[in-house]
Every structure is written in structure tokens, then in C-alpha cells.
Amino acid sequence: MFLLLPFDSLIVNLLGISLTVLFTLLLVFIIVPAIFGVSFGIRKLYMKTLLKIFAWATLRMERGAKEKNHQLYKPYTNGIIAKDPTSLEEEIKEIRRSGSSKALDKTPEFELSDIFYFCRKGMETIMDDEVTKRFSAEELESWNLLSRTNYNFQYISLRLTILWGLGVLIRYCFLLPLRIALAFTGISLLVVGTTMVGYLPNGRCKEFLSKHVHLMCYRICVRALTAIITYHNRKNRPRNGGICVANHTSPIDVIILASDGYYAMVGQVHGGLMGVIQRAMVKACPHIWFERSEVKDRHLVAKRLTEHVQDKSKLPILIFPEGTCINNTSVMMFKKGSFEIGATVYPVAIKYDPQFGDAFWNSSKYGMVTYLLRMMTSWAIVCSVWYLPPMTREKDEDAVQFANRVKSAIARQGGLVDLLWDGGLKREKVKDTFKEEQQKLYSKMIVGNHEDRSRS
Amino acid sequence: MGNEASYHSEMGNNFDQDEIKKLWKSFRKMDLDKSGSLSTEEFMSLPELQQNPLVSRVIDIFDTDGNGEVDFHEFIMGTSQFSVKGDEEQKLRFAFRIYDIDKDGYISNGELFQVLKMMVGNNLKDWQLQQLVDKTIMVHDQDGDGRISFQEFCDVVRSMEIHKKLVVFVEHGQED
Numbered sequence: 023m024f025l026l027l028p029f030d031s032l033i034v035n036l037l038g039i040s041l042t043v044l045f046t047l048l049l050v051f052i053i054v055p056a057i058f059g060v061s062f063g064i065r066k067l068y069m070k071t072l073l074k075i076f077a078w079a080t081l082r083m084e085r086g087a088k089e090k091n092h093q094l095y096k097p098y099t100n101g102i103i104a105k106d107p108t109s110l111e112e113e114i115k116e117i118r119r120s121g122s123s124k125a126l127d128k129t130p131e132f133e134l135s136d137i138f139y140f141c142r143k144g145m146e147t148i149m150d151d152e153v154t155k156r157f158s159a160e161e162l163e164s165w166n167l168l169s170r171t172n173y174n175f176q177y178i179s180l181r182l183t184i185l186w187g188l189g190v191l192i193r194y195c196f197l198l199p200l201r202i203a204l205a206f207t208g209i210s211l212l213v214v215g216t217t218m219v220g221y222l223p224n225g226r227c228k229e230f231l232s233k234h235v236h237l238m239c240y241r242i243c244v245r246a247l248t249a250i251i252t253y254h255n256r257k258n259r260p261r262n263g264g265i266c267v268a269n270h271t272s273p274i275d276v277i278i279l280a281s282d283g284y285y286a287m288v289g290q291v292h293g294g295l296m297g298v299i300q301r302a303m304v305k306a307c308p309h310i311w312f313e314r315s316e317v318k319d320r321h322l323v324a325k326r327l328t329e330h331v332q333d334k335s336k337l338p339i340l341i342f343p344e345g346t347c348i349n350n351t352s353v354m355m356f357k358k359g360s361f362e363i364g365a366t367v368y369p370v371a372i373k374y375d376p377q378f379g380d381a382f383w384n385s386s387k388y389g390m391v392t393y394l395l396r397m398m399t400s401w402a403i404v405c406s407v408w409y410l411p412p413m414t415r416e417k418d419e420d421a422v423q424f425a426n427r428v429k430s431a432i433a434r435q436g437g438l439v440d441l442l443w444d445g446g447l448k449r450e451k452v453k454d455t456f457k458e459e460q461q462k463l464y465s466k467m468i469v470g471n472h473e474d475r476s477r478s
Numbered sequence: 479m480g481n482e483a484s485y486h487s488e489m490g491n492n493f494d495q496d497e498i499k500k501l502w503k504s505f506r507k508m509d510l511d512k513s514g515s516l517s518t519e520e521f522m523s524l525p526e527l528q529q530n531p532l533v534s535r536v537i538d539i540f541d542t543d544g545n546g547e548v549d550f551h552e553f554i555m556g557t558s559q560f561s562v563k564g565d566e567e568q569k570l571r572f573a574f575r576i577y578d579i580d581k582d583g584y585i586s587n588g589e590l591f592q593v594l595k596m597m598v599g600n601n602l603k604d605w606q607l608q609q610l611v612d613k614t615i616m617v618h619d620q621d622g623d624g625r626i627s628f629q630e631f632c633d634v635v636r637s638m639e640i641h642k643k644l645v646v647f648v649e650h651g652q653e654d
Contacts, residue, residue, distance in 0.1 A: 132594065132610045134618070134626075135635050137576050138643045140532040140597070145560045145646050147526040148536075149504055457529045461599030464531075468598065468610065 044200075052204060056241035065250045065402070072378065072401055075185070082182055132468050193399050201246045201398045208242035209295075213302040215239065220305025232306040233284045240281035248402040250378075251278055258409035259283050260338035260368035263331055265360055268370040269432055270342035272383040273390070274397065275372055278405065285340040286330065290314060308336060324359060331365040338368065343425065356425040366412045369428050371436035375404040408435045492561035498554065505553050515547040531596045532576065539575045560646045566636075569644040574631050585626040587611055 055061055215235035222228040244251065259282070260266040266285060268275060279285065287309045291300060300311055310330060316322050330336050343356035361367065374381045379400025383393050397403065410431055415424045432438075493501065508520050518537055527533045540548045540556035548556070559568045577585040577593050590611045598607065618626055618634050 132614060134577070134614065134631065135573075135643075136597070137532060137573060137593070140530055141536060141573065141576065142560070142644060142646065144527060144530045144533055144536045145557065147524055147530070148508075148521070149501060149557055149646060457531055458599055460529055461531055461597065462601050465598040465601035468602070 048200070048203065052245050053207065053242060056245055057238045059237065059241060065245075065248060068248070069250050069378070069402060069404060076377065079182060079185060136464070193401070197248070198399055201248065204242055204246035205398075208239050208246055209299065211242065212236070212239035213299060216302045216306035220302075229307070235306065236284060236303075237281065240277055243277050244281045247274065247277070247397055249274070249278060250402055250404045251282075252406045253282055254406065254408045255411075256282075256409060258368065258411050260285070260370075260409075260412075261366075262337060263334045264338045264366040264368050264412065265327075265331065265363065266338050266340045266368045266370060267343055267356075267360065267428060267432075268340075268372055269436065269438065270344045271372065271374060272381045272393070272397075274381055274403065275342065276340070278372065278407065279340060279370065282407070284337055286310060286337040288312075288327070288339055288341055310339070320359060324362060327360070328363050331363055356429045358421040358425050361415065361425045361428070362421040364415065366414050367424075367428055368412050369410040369432050371408045371410065371432045371438075373406050373408075373436040373438070375406075378402040378404045381405070406436075410435055492558045492563040493554065497561075501554060501557060502550070505550055513547075515549040516553070517547050521548075531599070532593070535576045535579075535593065535596070538579075539572060557646075560644055562645050564645075570632055570635065571628075572644065573635065574628050577626075577631075583628060584623075585631065587615055587624065590614065590626075 051062060051064060212235070215238075216232065219228060219231045219235055222231070266279070266283075268279060276287070280287075286307070287303070289300075289311060291297060291311045291313055300309070303309055304311060308330070310326055312323065312326075327339065330339060339360075341360045343360050379397065379402060381397065381403050388396065413424075413428055413431070415421070419427070505516070508516055508524065510520050510523060518534070521533065521537055522528055530536075537548065540552050542552050542555065558564065559572045574585070575581070577589055579589045579592060591607060594607050594611060595604075615624065615626060618630055620630050620633070621627075
């Protein structure tokens with residue numbers, strides 16, 4: 023018994039010392055740079071090392087697969103069929119033209135071959151459709167040592183499995199606690215800081231402090247996720263009185279953008295921890311939080327946003343017009359509300375690199391807490407942010423056309439596919455109006471000719 | 479899945495192993511309740527299909543045993559008719575079946591009316607539609623029985639290079 027005592031205290035001492043060292047390191051290398059917005063480049067070094075390891079691992083797998091003689095890579099395609107993007111009118115006209123030449127003297131009204139267009143379109147969709155593809159996570163070509171992305175890579179060698187096991191150990195036992203500690207620090211500093219700033223009288227001092235408290239806490243959160251962000255074209259950053267518009271992949275988008283600029287947030291009032299954070303933030307600077315009931319009232323929302331935007335001293339608003347999280351391979355329909363207000367729009371494109379961790383939040387599969395845990399146990403979140411030059415609505419454009427123009431610009435910059443479909447289709451059905459439109463188009467083709475003939 | 483793929487490639491369809499694997503993926507994605515067969519609702523969960531007015535006809539043609547659902551075998555046989563390797567006769571039959579709702583081998587006046595109605599919705603009055611239907615049957619009905627047989631259908635449509643129009647190309651990626 024007595025022999026164990028000095029041993030015990032030794033262990034306790036060691037534990038104490040290592041914890042202290044850890045926290046000092048934490049403070050010096052992570053929190054202090056975050057406060058001043060400086061970076062030591064540790065995360066970039068980490069990223070380079072990881073890339074080297076992934077390359078080695080993939081090479082190893084390729085060799086192993088060749089030995090066992092089975093196919094490793096699924097060939098990368100944007101879809102499994104080659105689609106022919108012709109419109110209803112073009113195609114039906116073409117089909118009729120290639121038909122009997124004796125139809126030259128009379129205008130055809132309905133032909134038995136008119137169904138071909140609909141059949142083919144239907145078949146293309148059944149074999150591979152464009153829309154639901156966007157709602158599940160993108161599949162990777164090489165393995166990044168995370169078993170959650172391991173779809174078709176199986177057991178290859180002992181060395182690889184050991185490496186993977188080591189990876190698990192590092193991620194869950196070292197990185198995860200570190201990150202949780204950072205996140206905790208960041209959030210509590212935000213709440214405490216903004217509440218304290220809220221007690222100050224309104225004026226330049228308050229604004230200055232509020233801005234820096236916000237930025238500091240977001241930067242700590244960025245480090246909590248080990249997010250390695252590259253900002254492009256920072257000269258185009260949103261200014262006061264404007265609206266910042268970006269494509270939406272996950273709730274982390276907010277942290278990424280807000281750590282580089284000072285924005286007014288827009289959103290629904292939540293309960294729980296989020297609610298506490300929201301209430302604290304609004305004390306320091308005017309964010310726009312809506313009650314659940316107010317969200318349904320579009321006029322009220324538009325009015326409040328307009329009021330905010332017209333006050334030039336107020337901060338730029340941050341909005342995600344898709345309305346829901348898309349898996350970062352495409353940009354879906356932008357809701358027109360934010361484009362009707364008439365303010366300058368600053369588009370921002372965010373593109374994540376899926377090699378280090380898939381940032382997409384599949385809200386039907388994972389809850390918020392599960393999602394955050396997955397984020398914190400990935401290697402890192404690597405993304406690029408492009409600030410695009412500001413756009414304003416032109417005189418002959420309506421809100422929908424303007425929204426589409428902005429959407430195309432964002433899609434082009436981020437290398438994403440520009441889709442017309444509504445992100446809400448994740449949960450709801452297509453409105454009947456789409457089918458009715460097709461029917462109307464086709465009817466015009468038949469009736470138009472019919473009317474000509476009856477007149478003559 | 480390996481066994482099933484080889485089973486299907488022997489079944490007289492126009493796809494190779496690779497293409498069947500890809501179609502299996504699509505099939506699985508659509509089979510939301512994992513029952514092994516696709517119901518009409520599962521087809522209609524694809525947004526682009528919801529805007530297609532003829533989708534119920536296409537599903538009906540797939541469902542060869544008439545149990546209201548499409549299993550993977552019916553799926554493969556159905557999509558195979560649109561393969562680039564499919565022959566003209568197969569495609570003509572497919573198109574004919576769109577119109578021939580009761581599968582009796584003839585397109586009657588009523589059937590043509592129903593299909594046309596699906597395509598135009600409420601944009602044309604019924605009497606206008608009926609006029610179009612009557613005219614079409616009159617023009618194409620050669621033996622005068624008041625309905626269009628498969629042969630008469632082919633005579634009209636054959637010249638339209640149907641083998642080019644009713645084709646969906648399945649892409650091949652690089653093989654390792």
C-alpha cells in the first residue's frame with residue numbers, strides 16, 4: 023500500500039503538468055492569435071502533412087487493389103446518362119419534320135409521334151435524375167482515412183489499418199477534446215463579451231468593442247473546427263447598407279463568413295443554447311431575429327429587412343437564399359425575398375474541399391449535435407471563399423431574374439452546377455404548376471396551328 | 479449485388495454489367511421503403527417526373543406482371559428498350575403501348591383521347607380534343623375498323639427514325 027502512494031502522486035503530478043502545458047499551448051498558439059487575427063500557419067502545415075499521408079494511403083490501396091485484381095475507383099461522372107437538353111418545342115418540331123414529307127402542304131396538329139419527347143425525358147429521369155442527387159453527400163475518389171467516407175475501399179493491408187487506427191486515436195482522443203474546449207471558450211466569450219458590451223452607452227466605443235468581440239469569438243470557433251479558409255478578392259467584401267448572399271452547405275457557413283467580416287445576422291429565434299447566444303449578441307449590435315410566427319409573414323420580414331438596409335450606419339445583412347443546406351455540388355433556386363428589397367447585393371461563393379471532412383449537413387439524417395460532433399472528429403474543414411463584385415437590380419429585371427443572375431455568378435465562381443430547382447424539394451413535392459406548364463406548352467403547339475386553319 | 483448483376487445480364491436485355499450496376503444504384507435510390515420494388519409514389523418522388531404528363535403510362539408499361547409495382551427485373555427490361563443497342567421493333571412497341579392502355583393490341587378512339595388529355599391537361603376543350611382524335615384515326619386507319627393497330631402505327635411512325643429519338647445513352651467512365 024505504502025509503495026503505491028508515491029506512485030499515485032507521481033501520476034497525479036504528471037497529469038497536472040501535462041494539463042497545464044496543454045492549456046498554455048492552447049492559449050498561446052490558438053486563442054491569442056485568434057484575438058488579434060494573426061495566424062502562425064500551424065493549420066496550413068497540418069493540412070500539408072495530412073495530404074502527404076492521404077496520398078501514401080491511396081497509393082497503398084491502389085497497389086493492394088491491383089494485387090487482388092478488383093476495381094477500386096468508381097469512374098467519376100456527373101450522372102450516369104448523357105442528357106440531351108432540348109426543349110419541348112424544338113424536339114417535337116424536329117420529330118415531325120423528320121416524318122413524312124407529304125405533311126409539307128398542311129400544318130400538322132397532332133402527331134402520334136408527339137409522345138416520344140415525354141417518353142425520353144421520363145426515361146432519362148428514371149435512370150438518373152438531377153435533383154435528388156444534390157441532397158446526399160458527394161462521394162470521394164480517394165480515401166481520406168475516415169471510415170465514414172469508406173464506401174468501396176476495403177481491408178487492404180495491416181499497415182493501412184494501423185494508420186487508420188492511429189488516425190481514430192488522434193482524432194477522438196486528442197483533437198476532439200481540444201476542439202470542444204476551444205468551442206466552449208469561444209461561445210462563452212461571445213456570450214459574456216457581448217453582454218458586457220451591451221451595458222455600454224451607444225457610440226463609437228461600443229461599436230468598436232462589439233466588432234472585435236464578435237470577430238474574436240468567431241475566430242476561436244474557426245480554430246475549434248480546424249477550419250482552413252482561403253479568402254479571395256477581399257476587396258469586394260460587403261459594406262454597410264448591403265446584403266451579403268451566399269450558397270448554403272451547413273451552419274458552419276455563418277462562422278466562416280462572420281470571422282472575416284462584421285455582419286448583422288438574420289434568423290429565427292431559437293430556444294436553448296442558441297437562444298442564449300442570440301439574446302446576448304443582439305445586446306451588442308442590432309441583429310435581426312424573428313419570432314417563429316413572424317417568419318411566415320413575408321411582408322413583415324421584408325419590411326424589417328428594408329428598414330435595416332436603408333439605415334446606412336447599420337451592418338450588412340447575411341442571408342442564405344437557398345433556404346436549406348445543399349451538398350455543395352450545386353446551387354439551387356434562390357428565394358426572391360432578399361432580392362426584392364432593392365439594396366446592393368454582395369454575392370459570396372463558398373466551396374468546401376471534401377477531402378478533409380464533409381461539411382454538408384444532411385438534416386434528415388443527422389441532428390445538430392451529431393453533425394457538430396462529426397465535424398469536430400474530421401481532420402479539418404478546408405474551404406475557399408470568393409467575394410464577388412457587388413450587383414444591383416437593373417431597371418427591366420424583376421426579383422426572380424435578378425436572383426437567378428446572382429445565383430449563376432456564384433455557381434460559376436465556385437465551380438458548382440447551376441440548378442433551377444427549389445431546395446425545398448428535399449422535403450416537399452413539386453408543385454403541380456410545373457406539370458401544368460408542360461401541358462400548356464404542348465397545347466400551344468397543337469392549338470396554335472388549329473386556330474390558323476379555322477381562320478382560313 | 480455481384481450475383482444479381484450477372485443474373486440480369488443473361489436475361490436478354492441490352493445492358494452490360496457496368497450499366498446494370500449503375501441502374502441498380504438508381505433503382506436503390508428510388509426504392510425509399512427498401513421493399514425491392516418501386517411503387518407509383520416512389521417514382522413520383524423524383525421531381526422531374528412529376529412534371530412529366532405521361533409518367534403513369536410509362537410506369538404501366540414497366541409493370542409487365544400488373545401487380546402495381548416495378549421490381550428490378552421489370553425495371554431493367556423496361557429501361558433496356560431505350561438502350562442504344564435496342565432494336566427498332568422494341569422501341570416501336572414501347573411507343574405503341576403508351577397509347578394502348580388496355581393492352582389489346584389496338585389503339586381505340588377512347589384510348590387516344592385519354593392519352594392526349596394527359597398531355598394537354600385543361601388547356602383544350604374536350605370537343606377540340608375529340609376532333610383531333612377523330613381526325614388522327616381517320617387519317618391513319620387503313621383497314622377501316624375505327625382503331626389503329628400496331629401495323630398501322632408502325633407505318634406512320636417508322637419513317638421518323640425512332641431508333642434515334644427513343645434512346646438514352648448510359649455513360650461509361652474510365653476503366654481501371
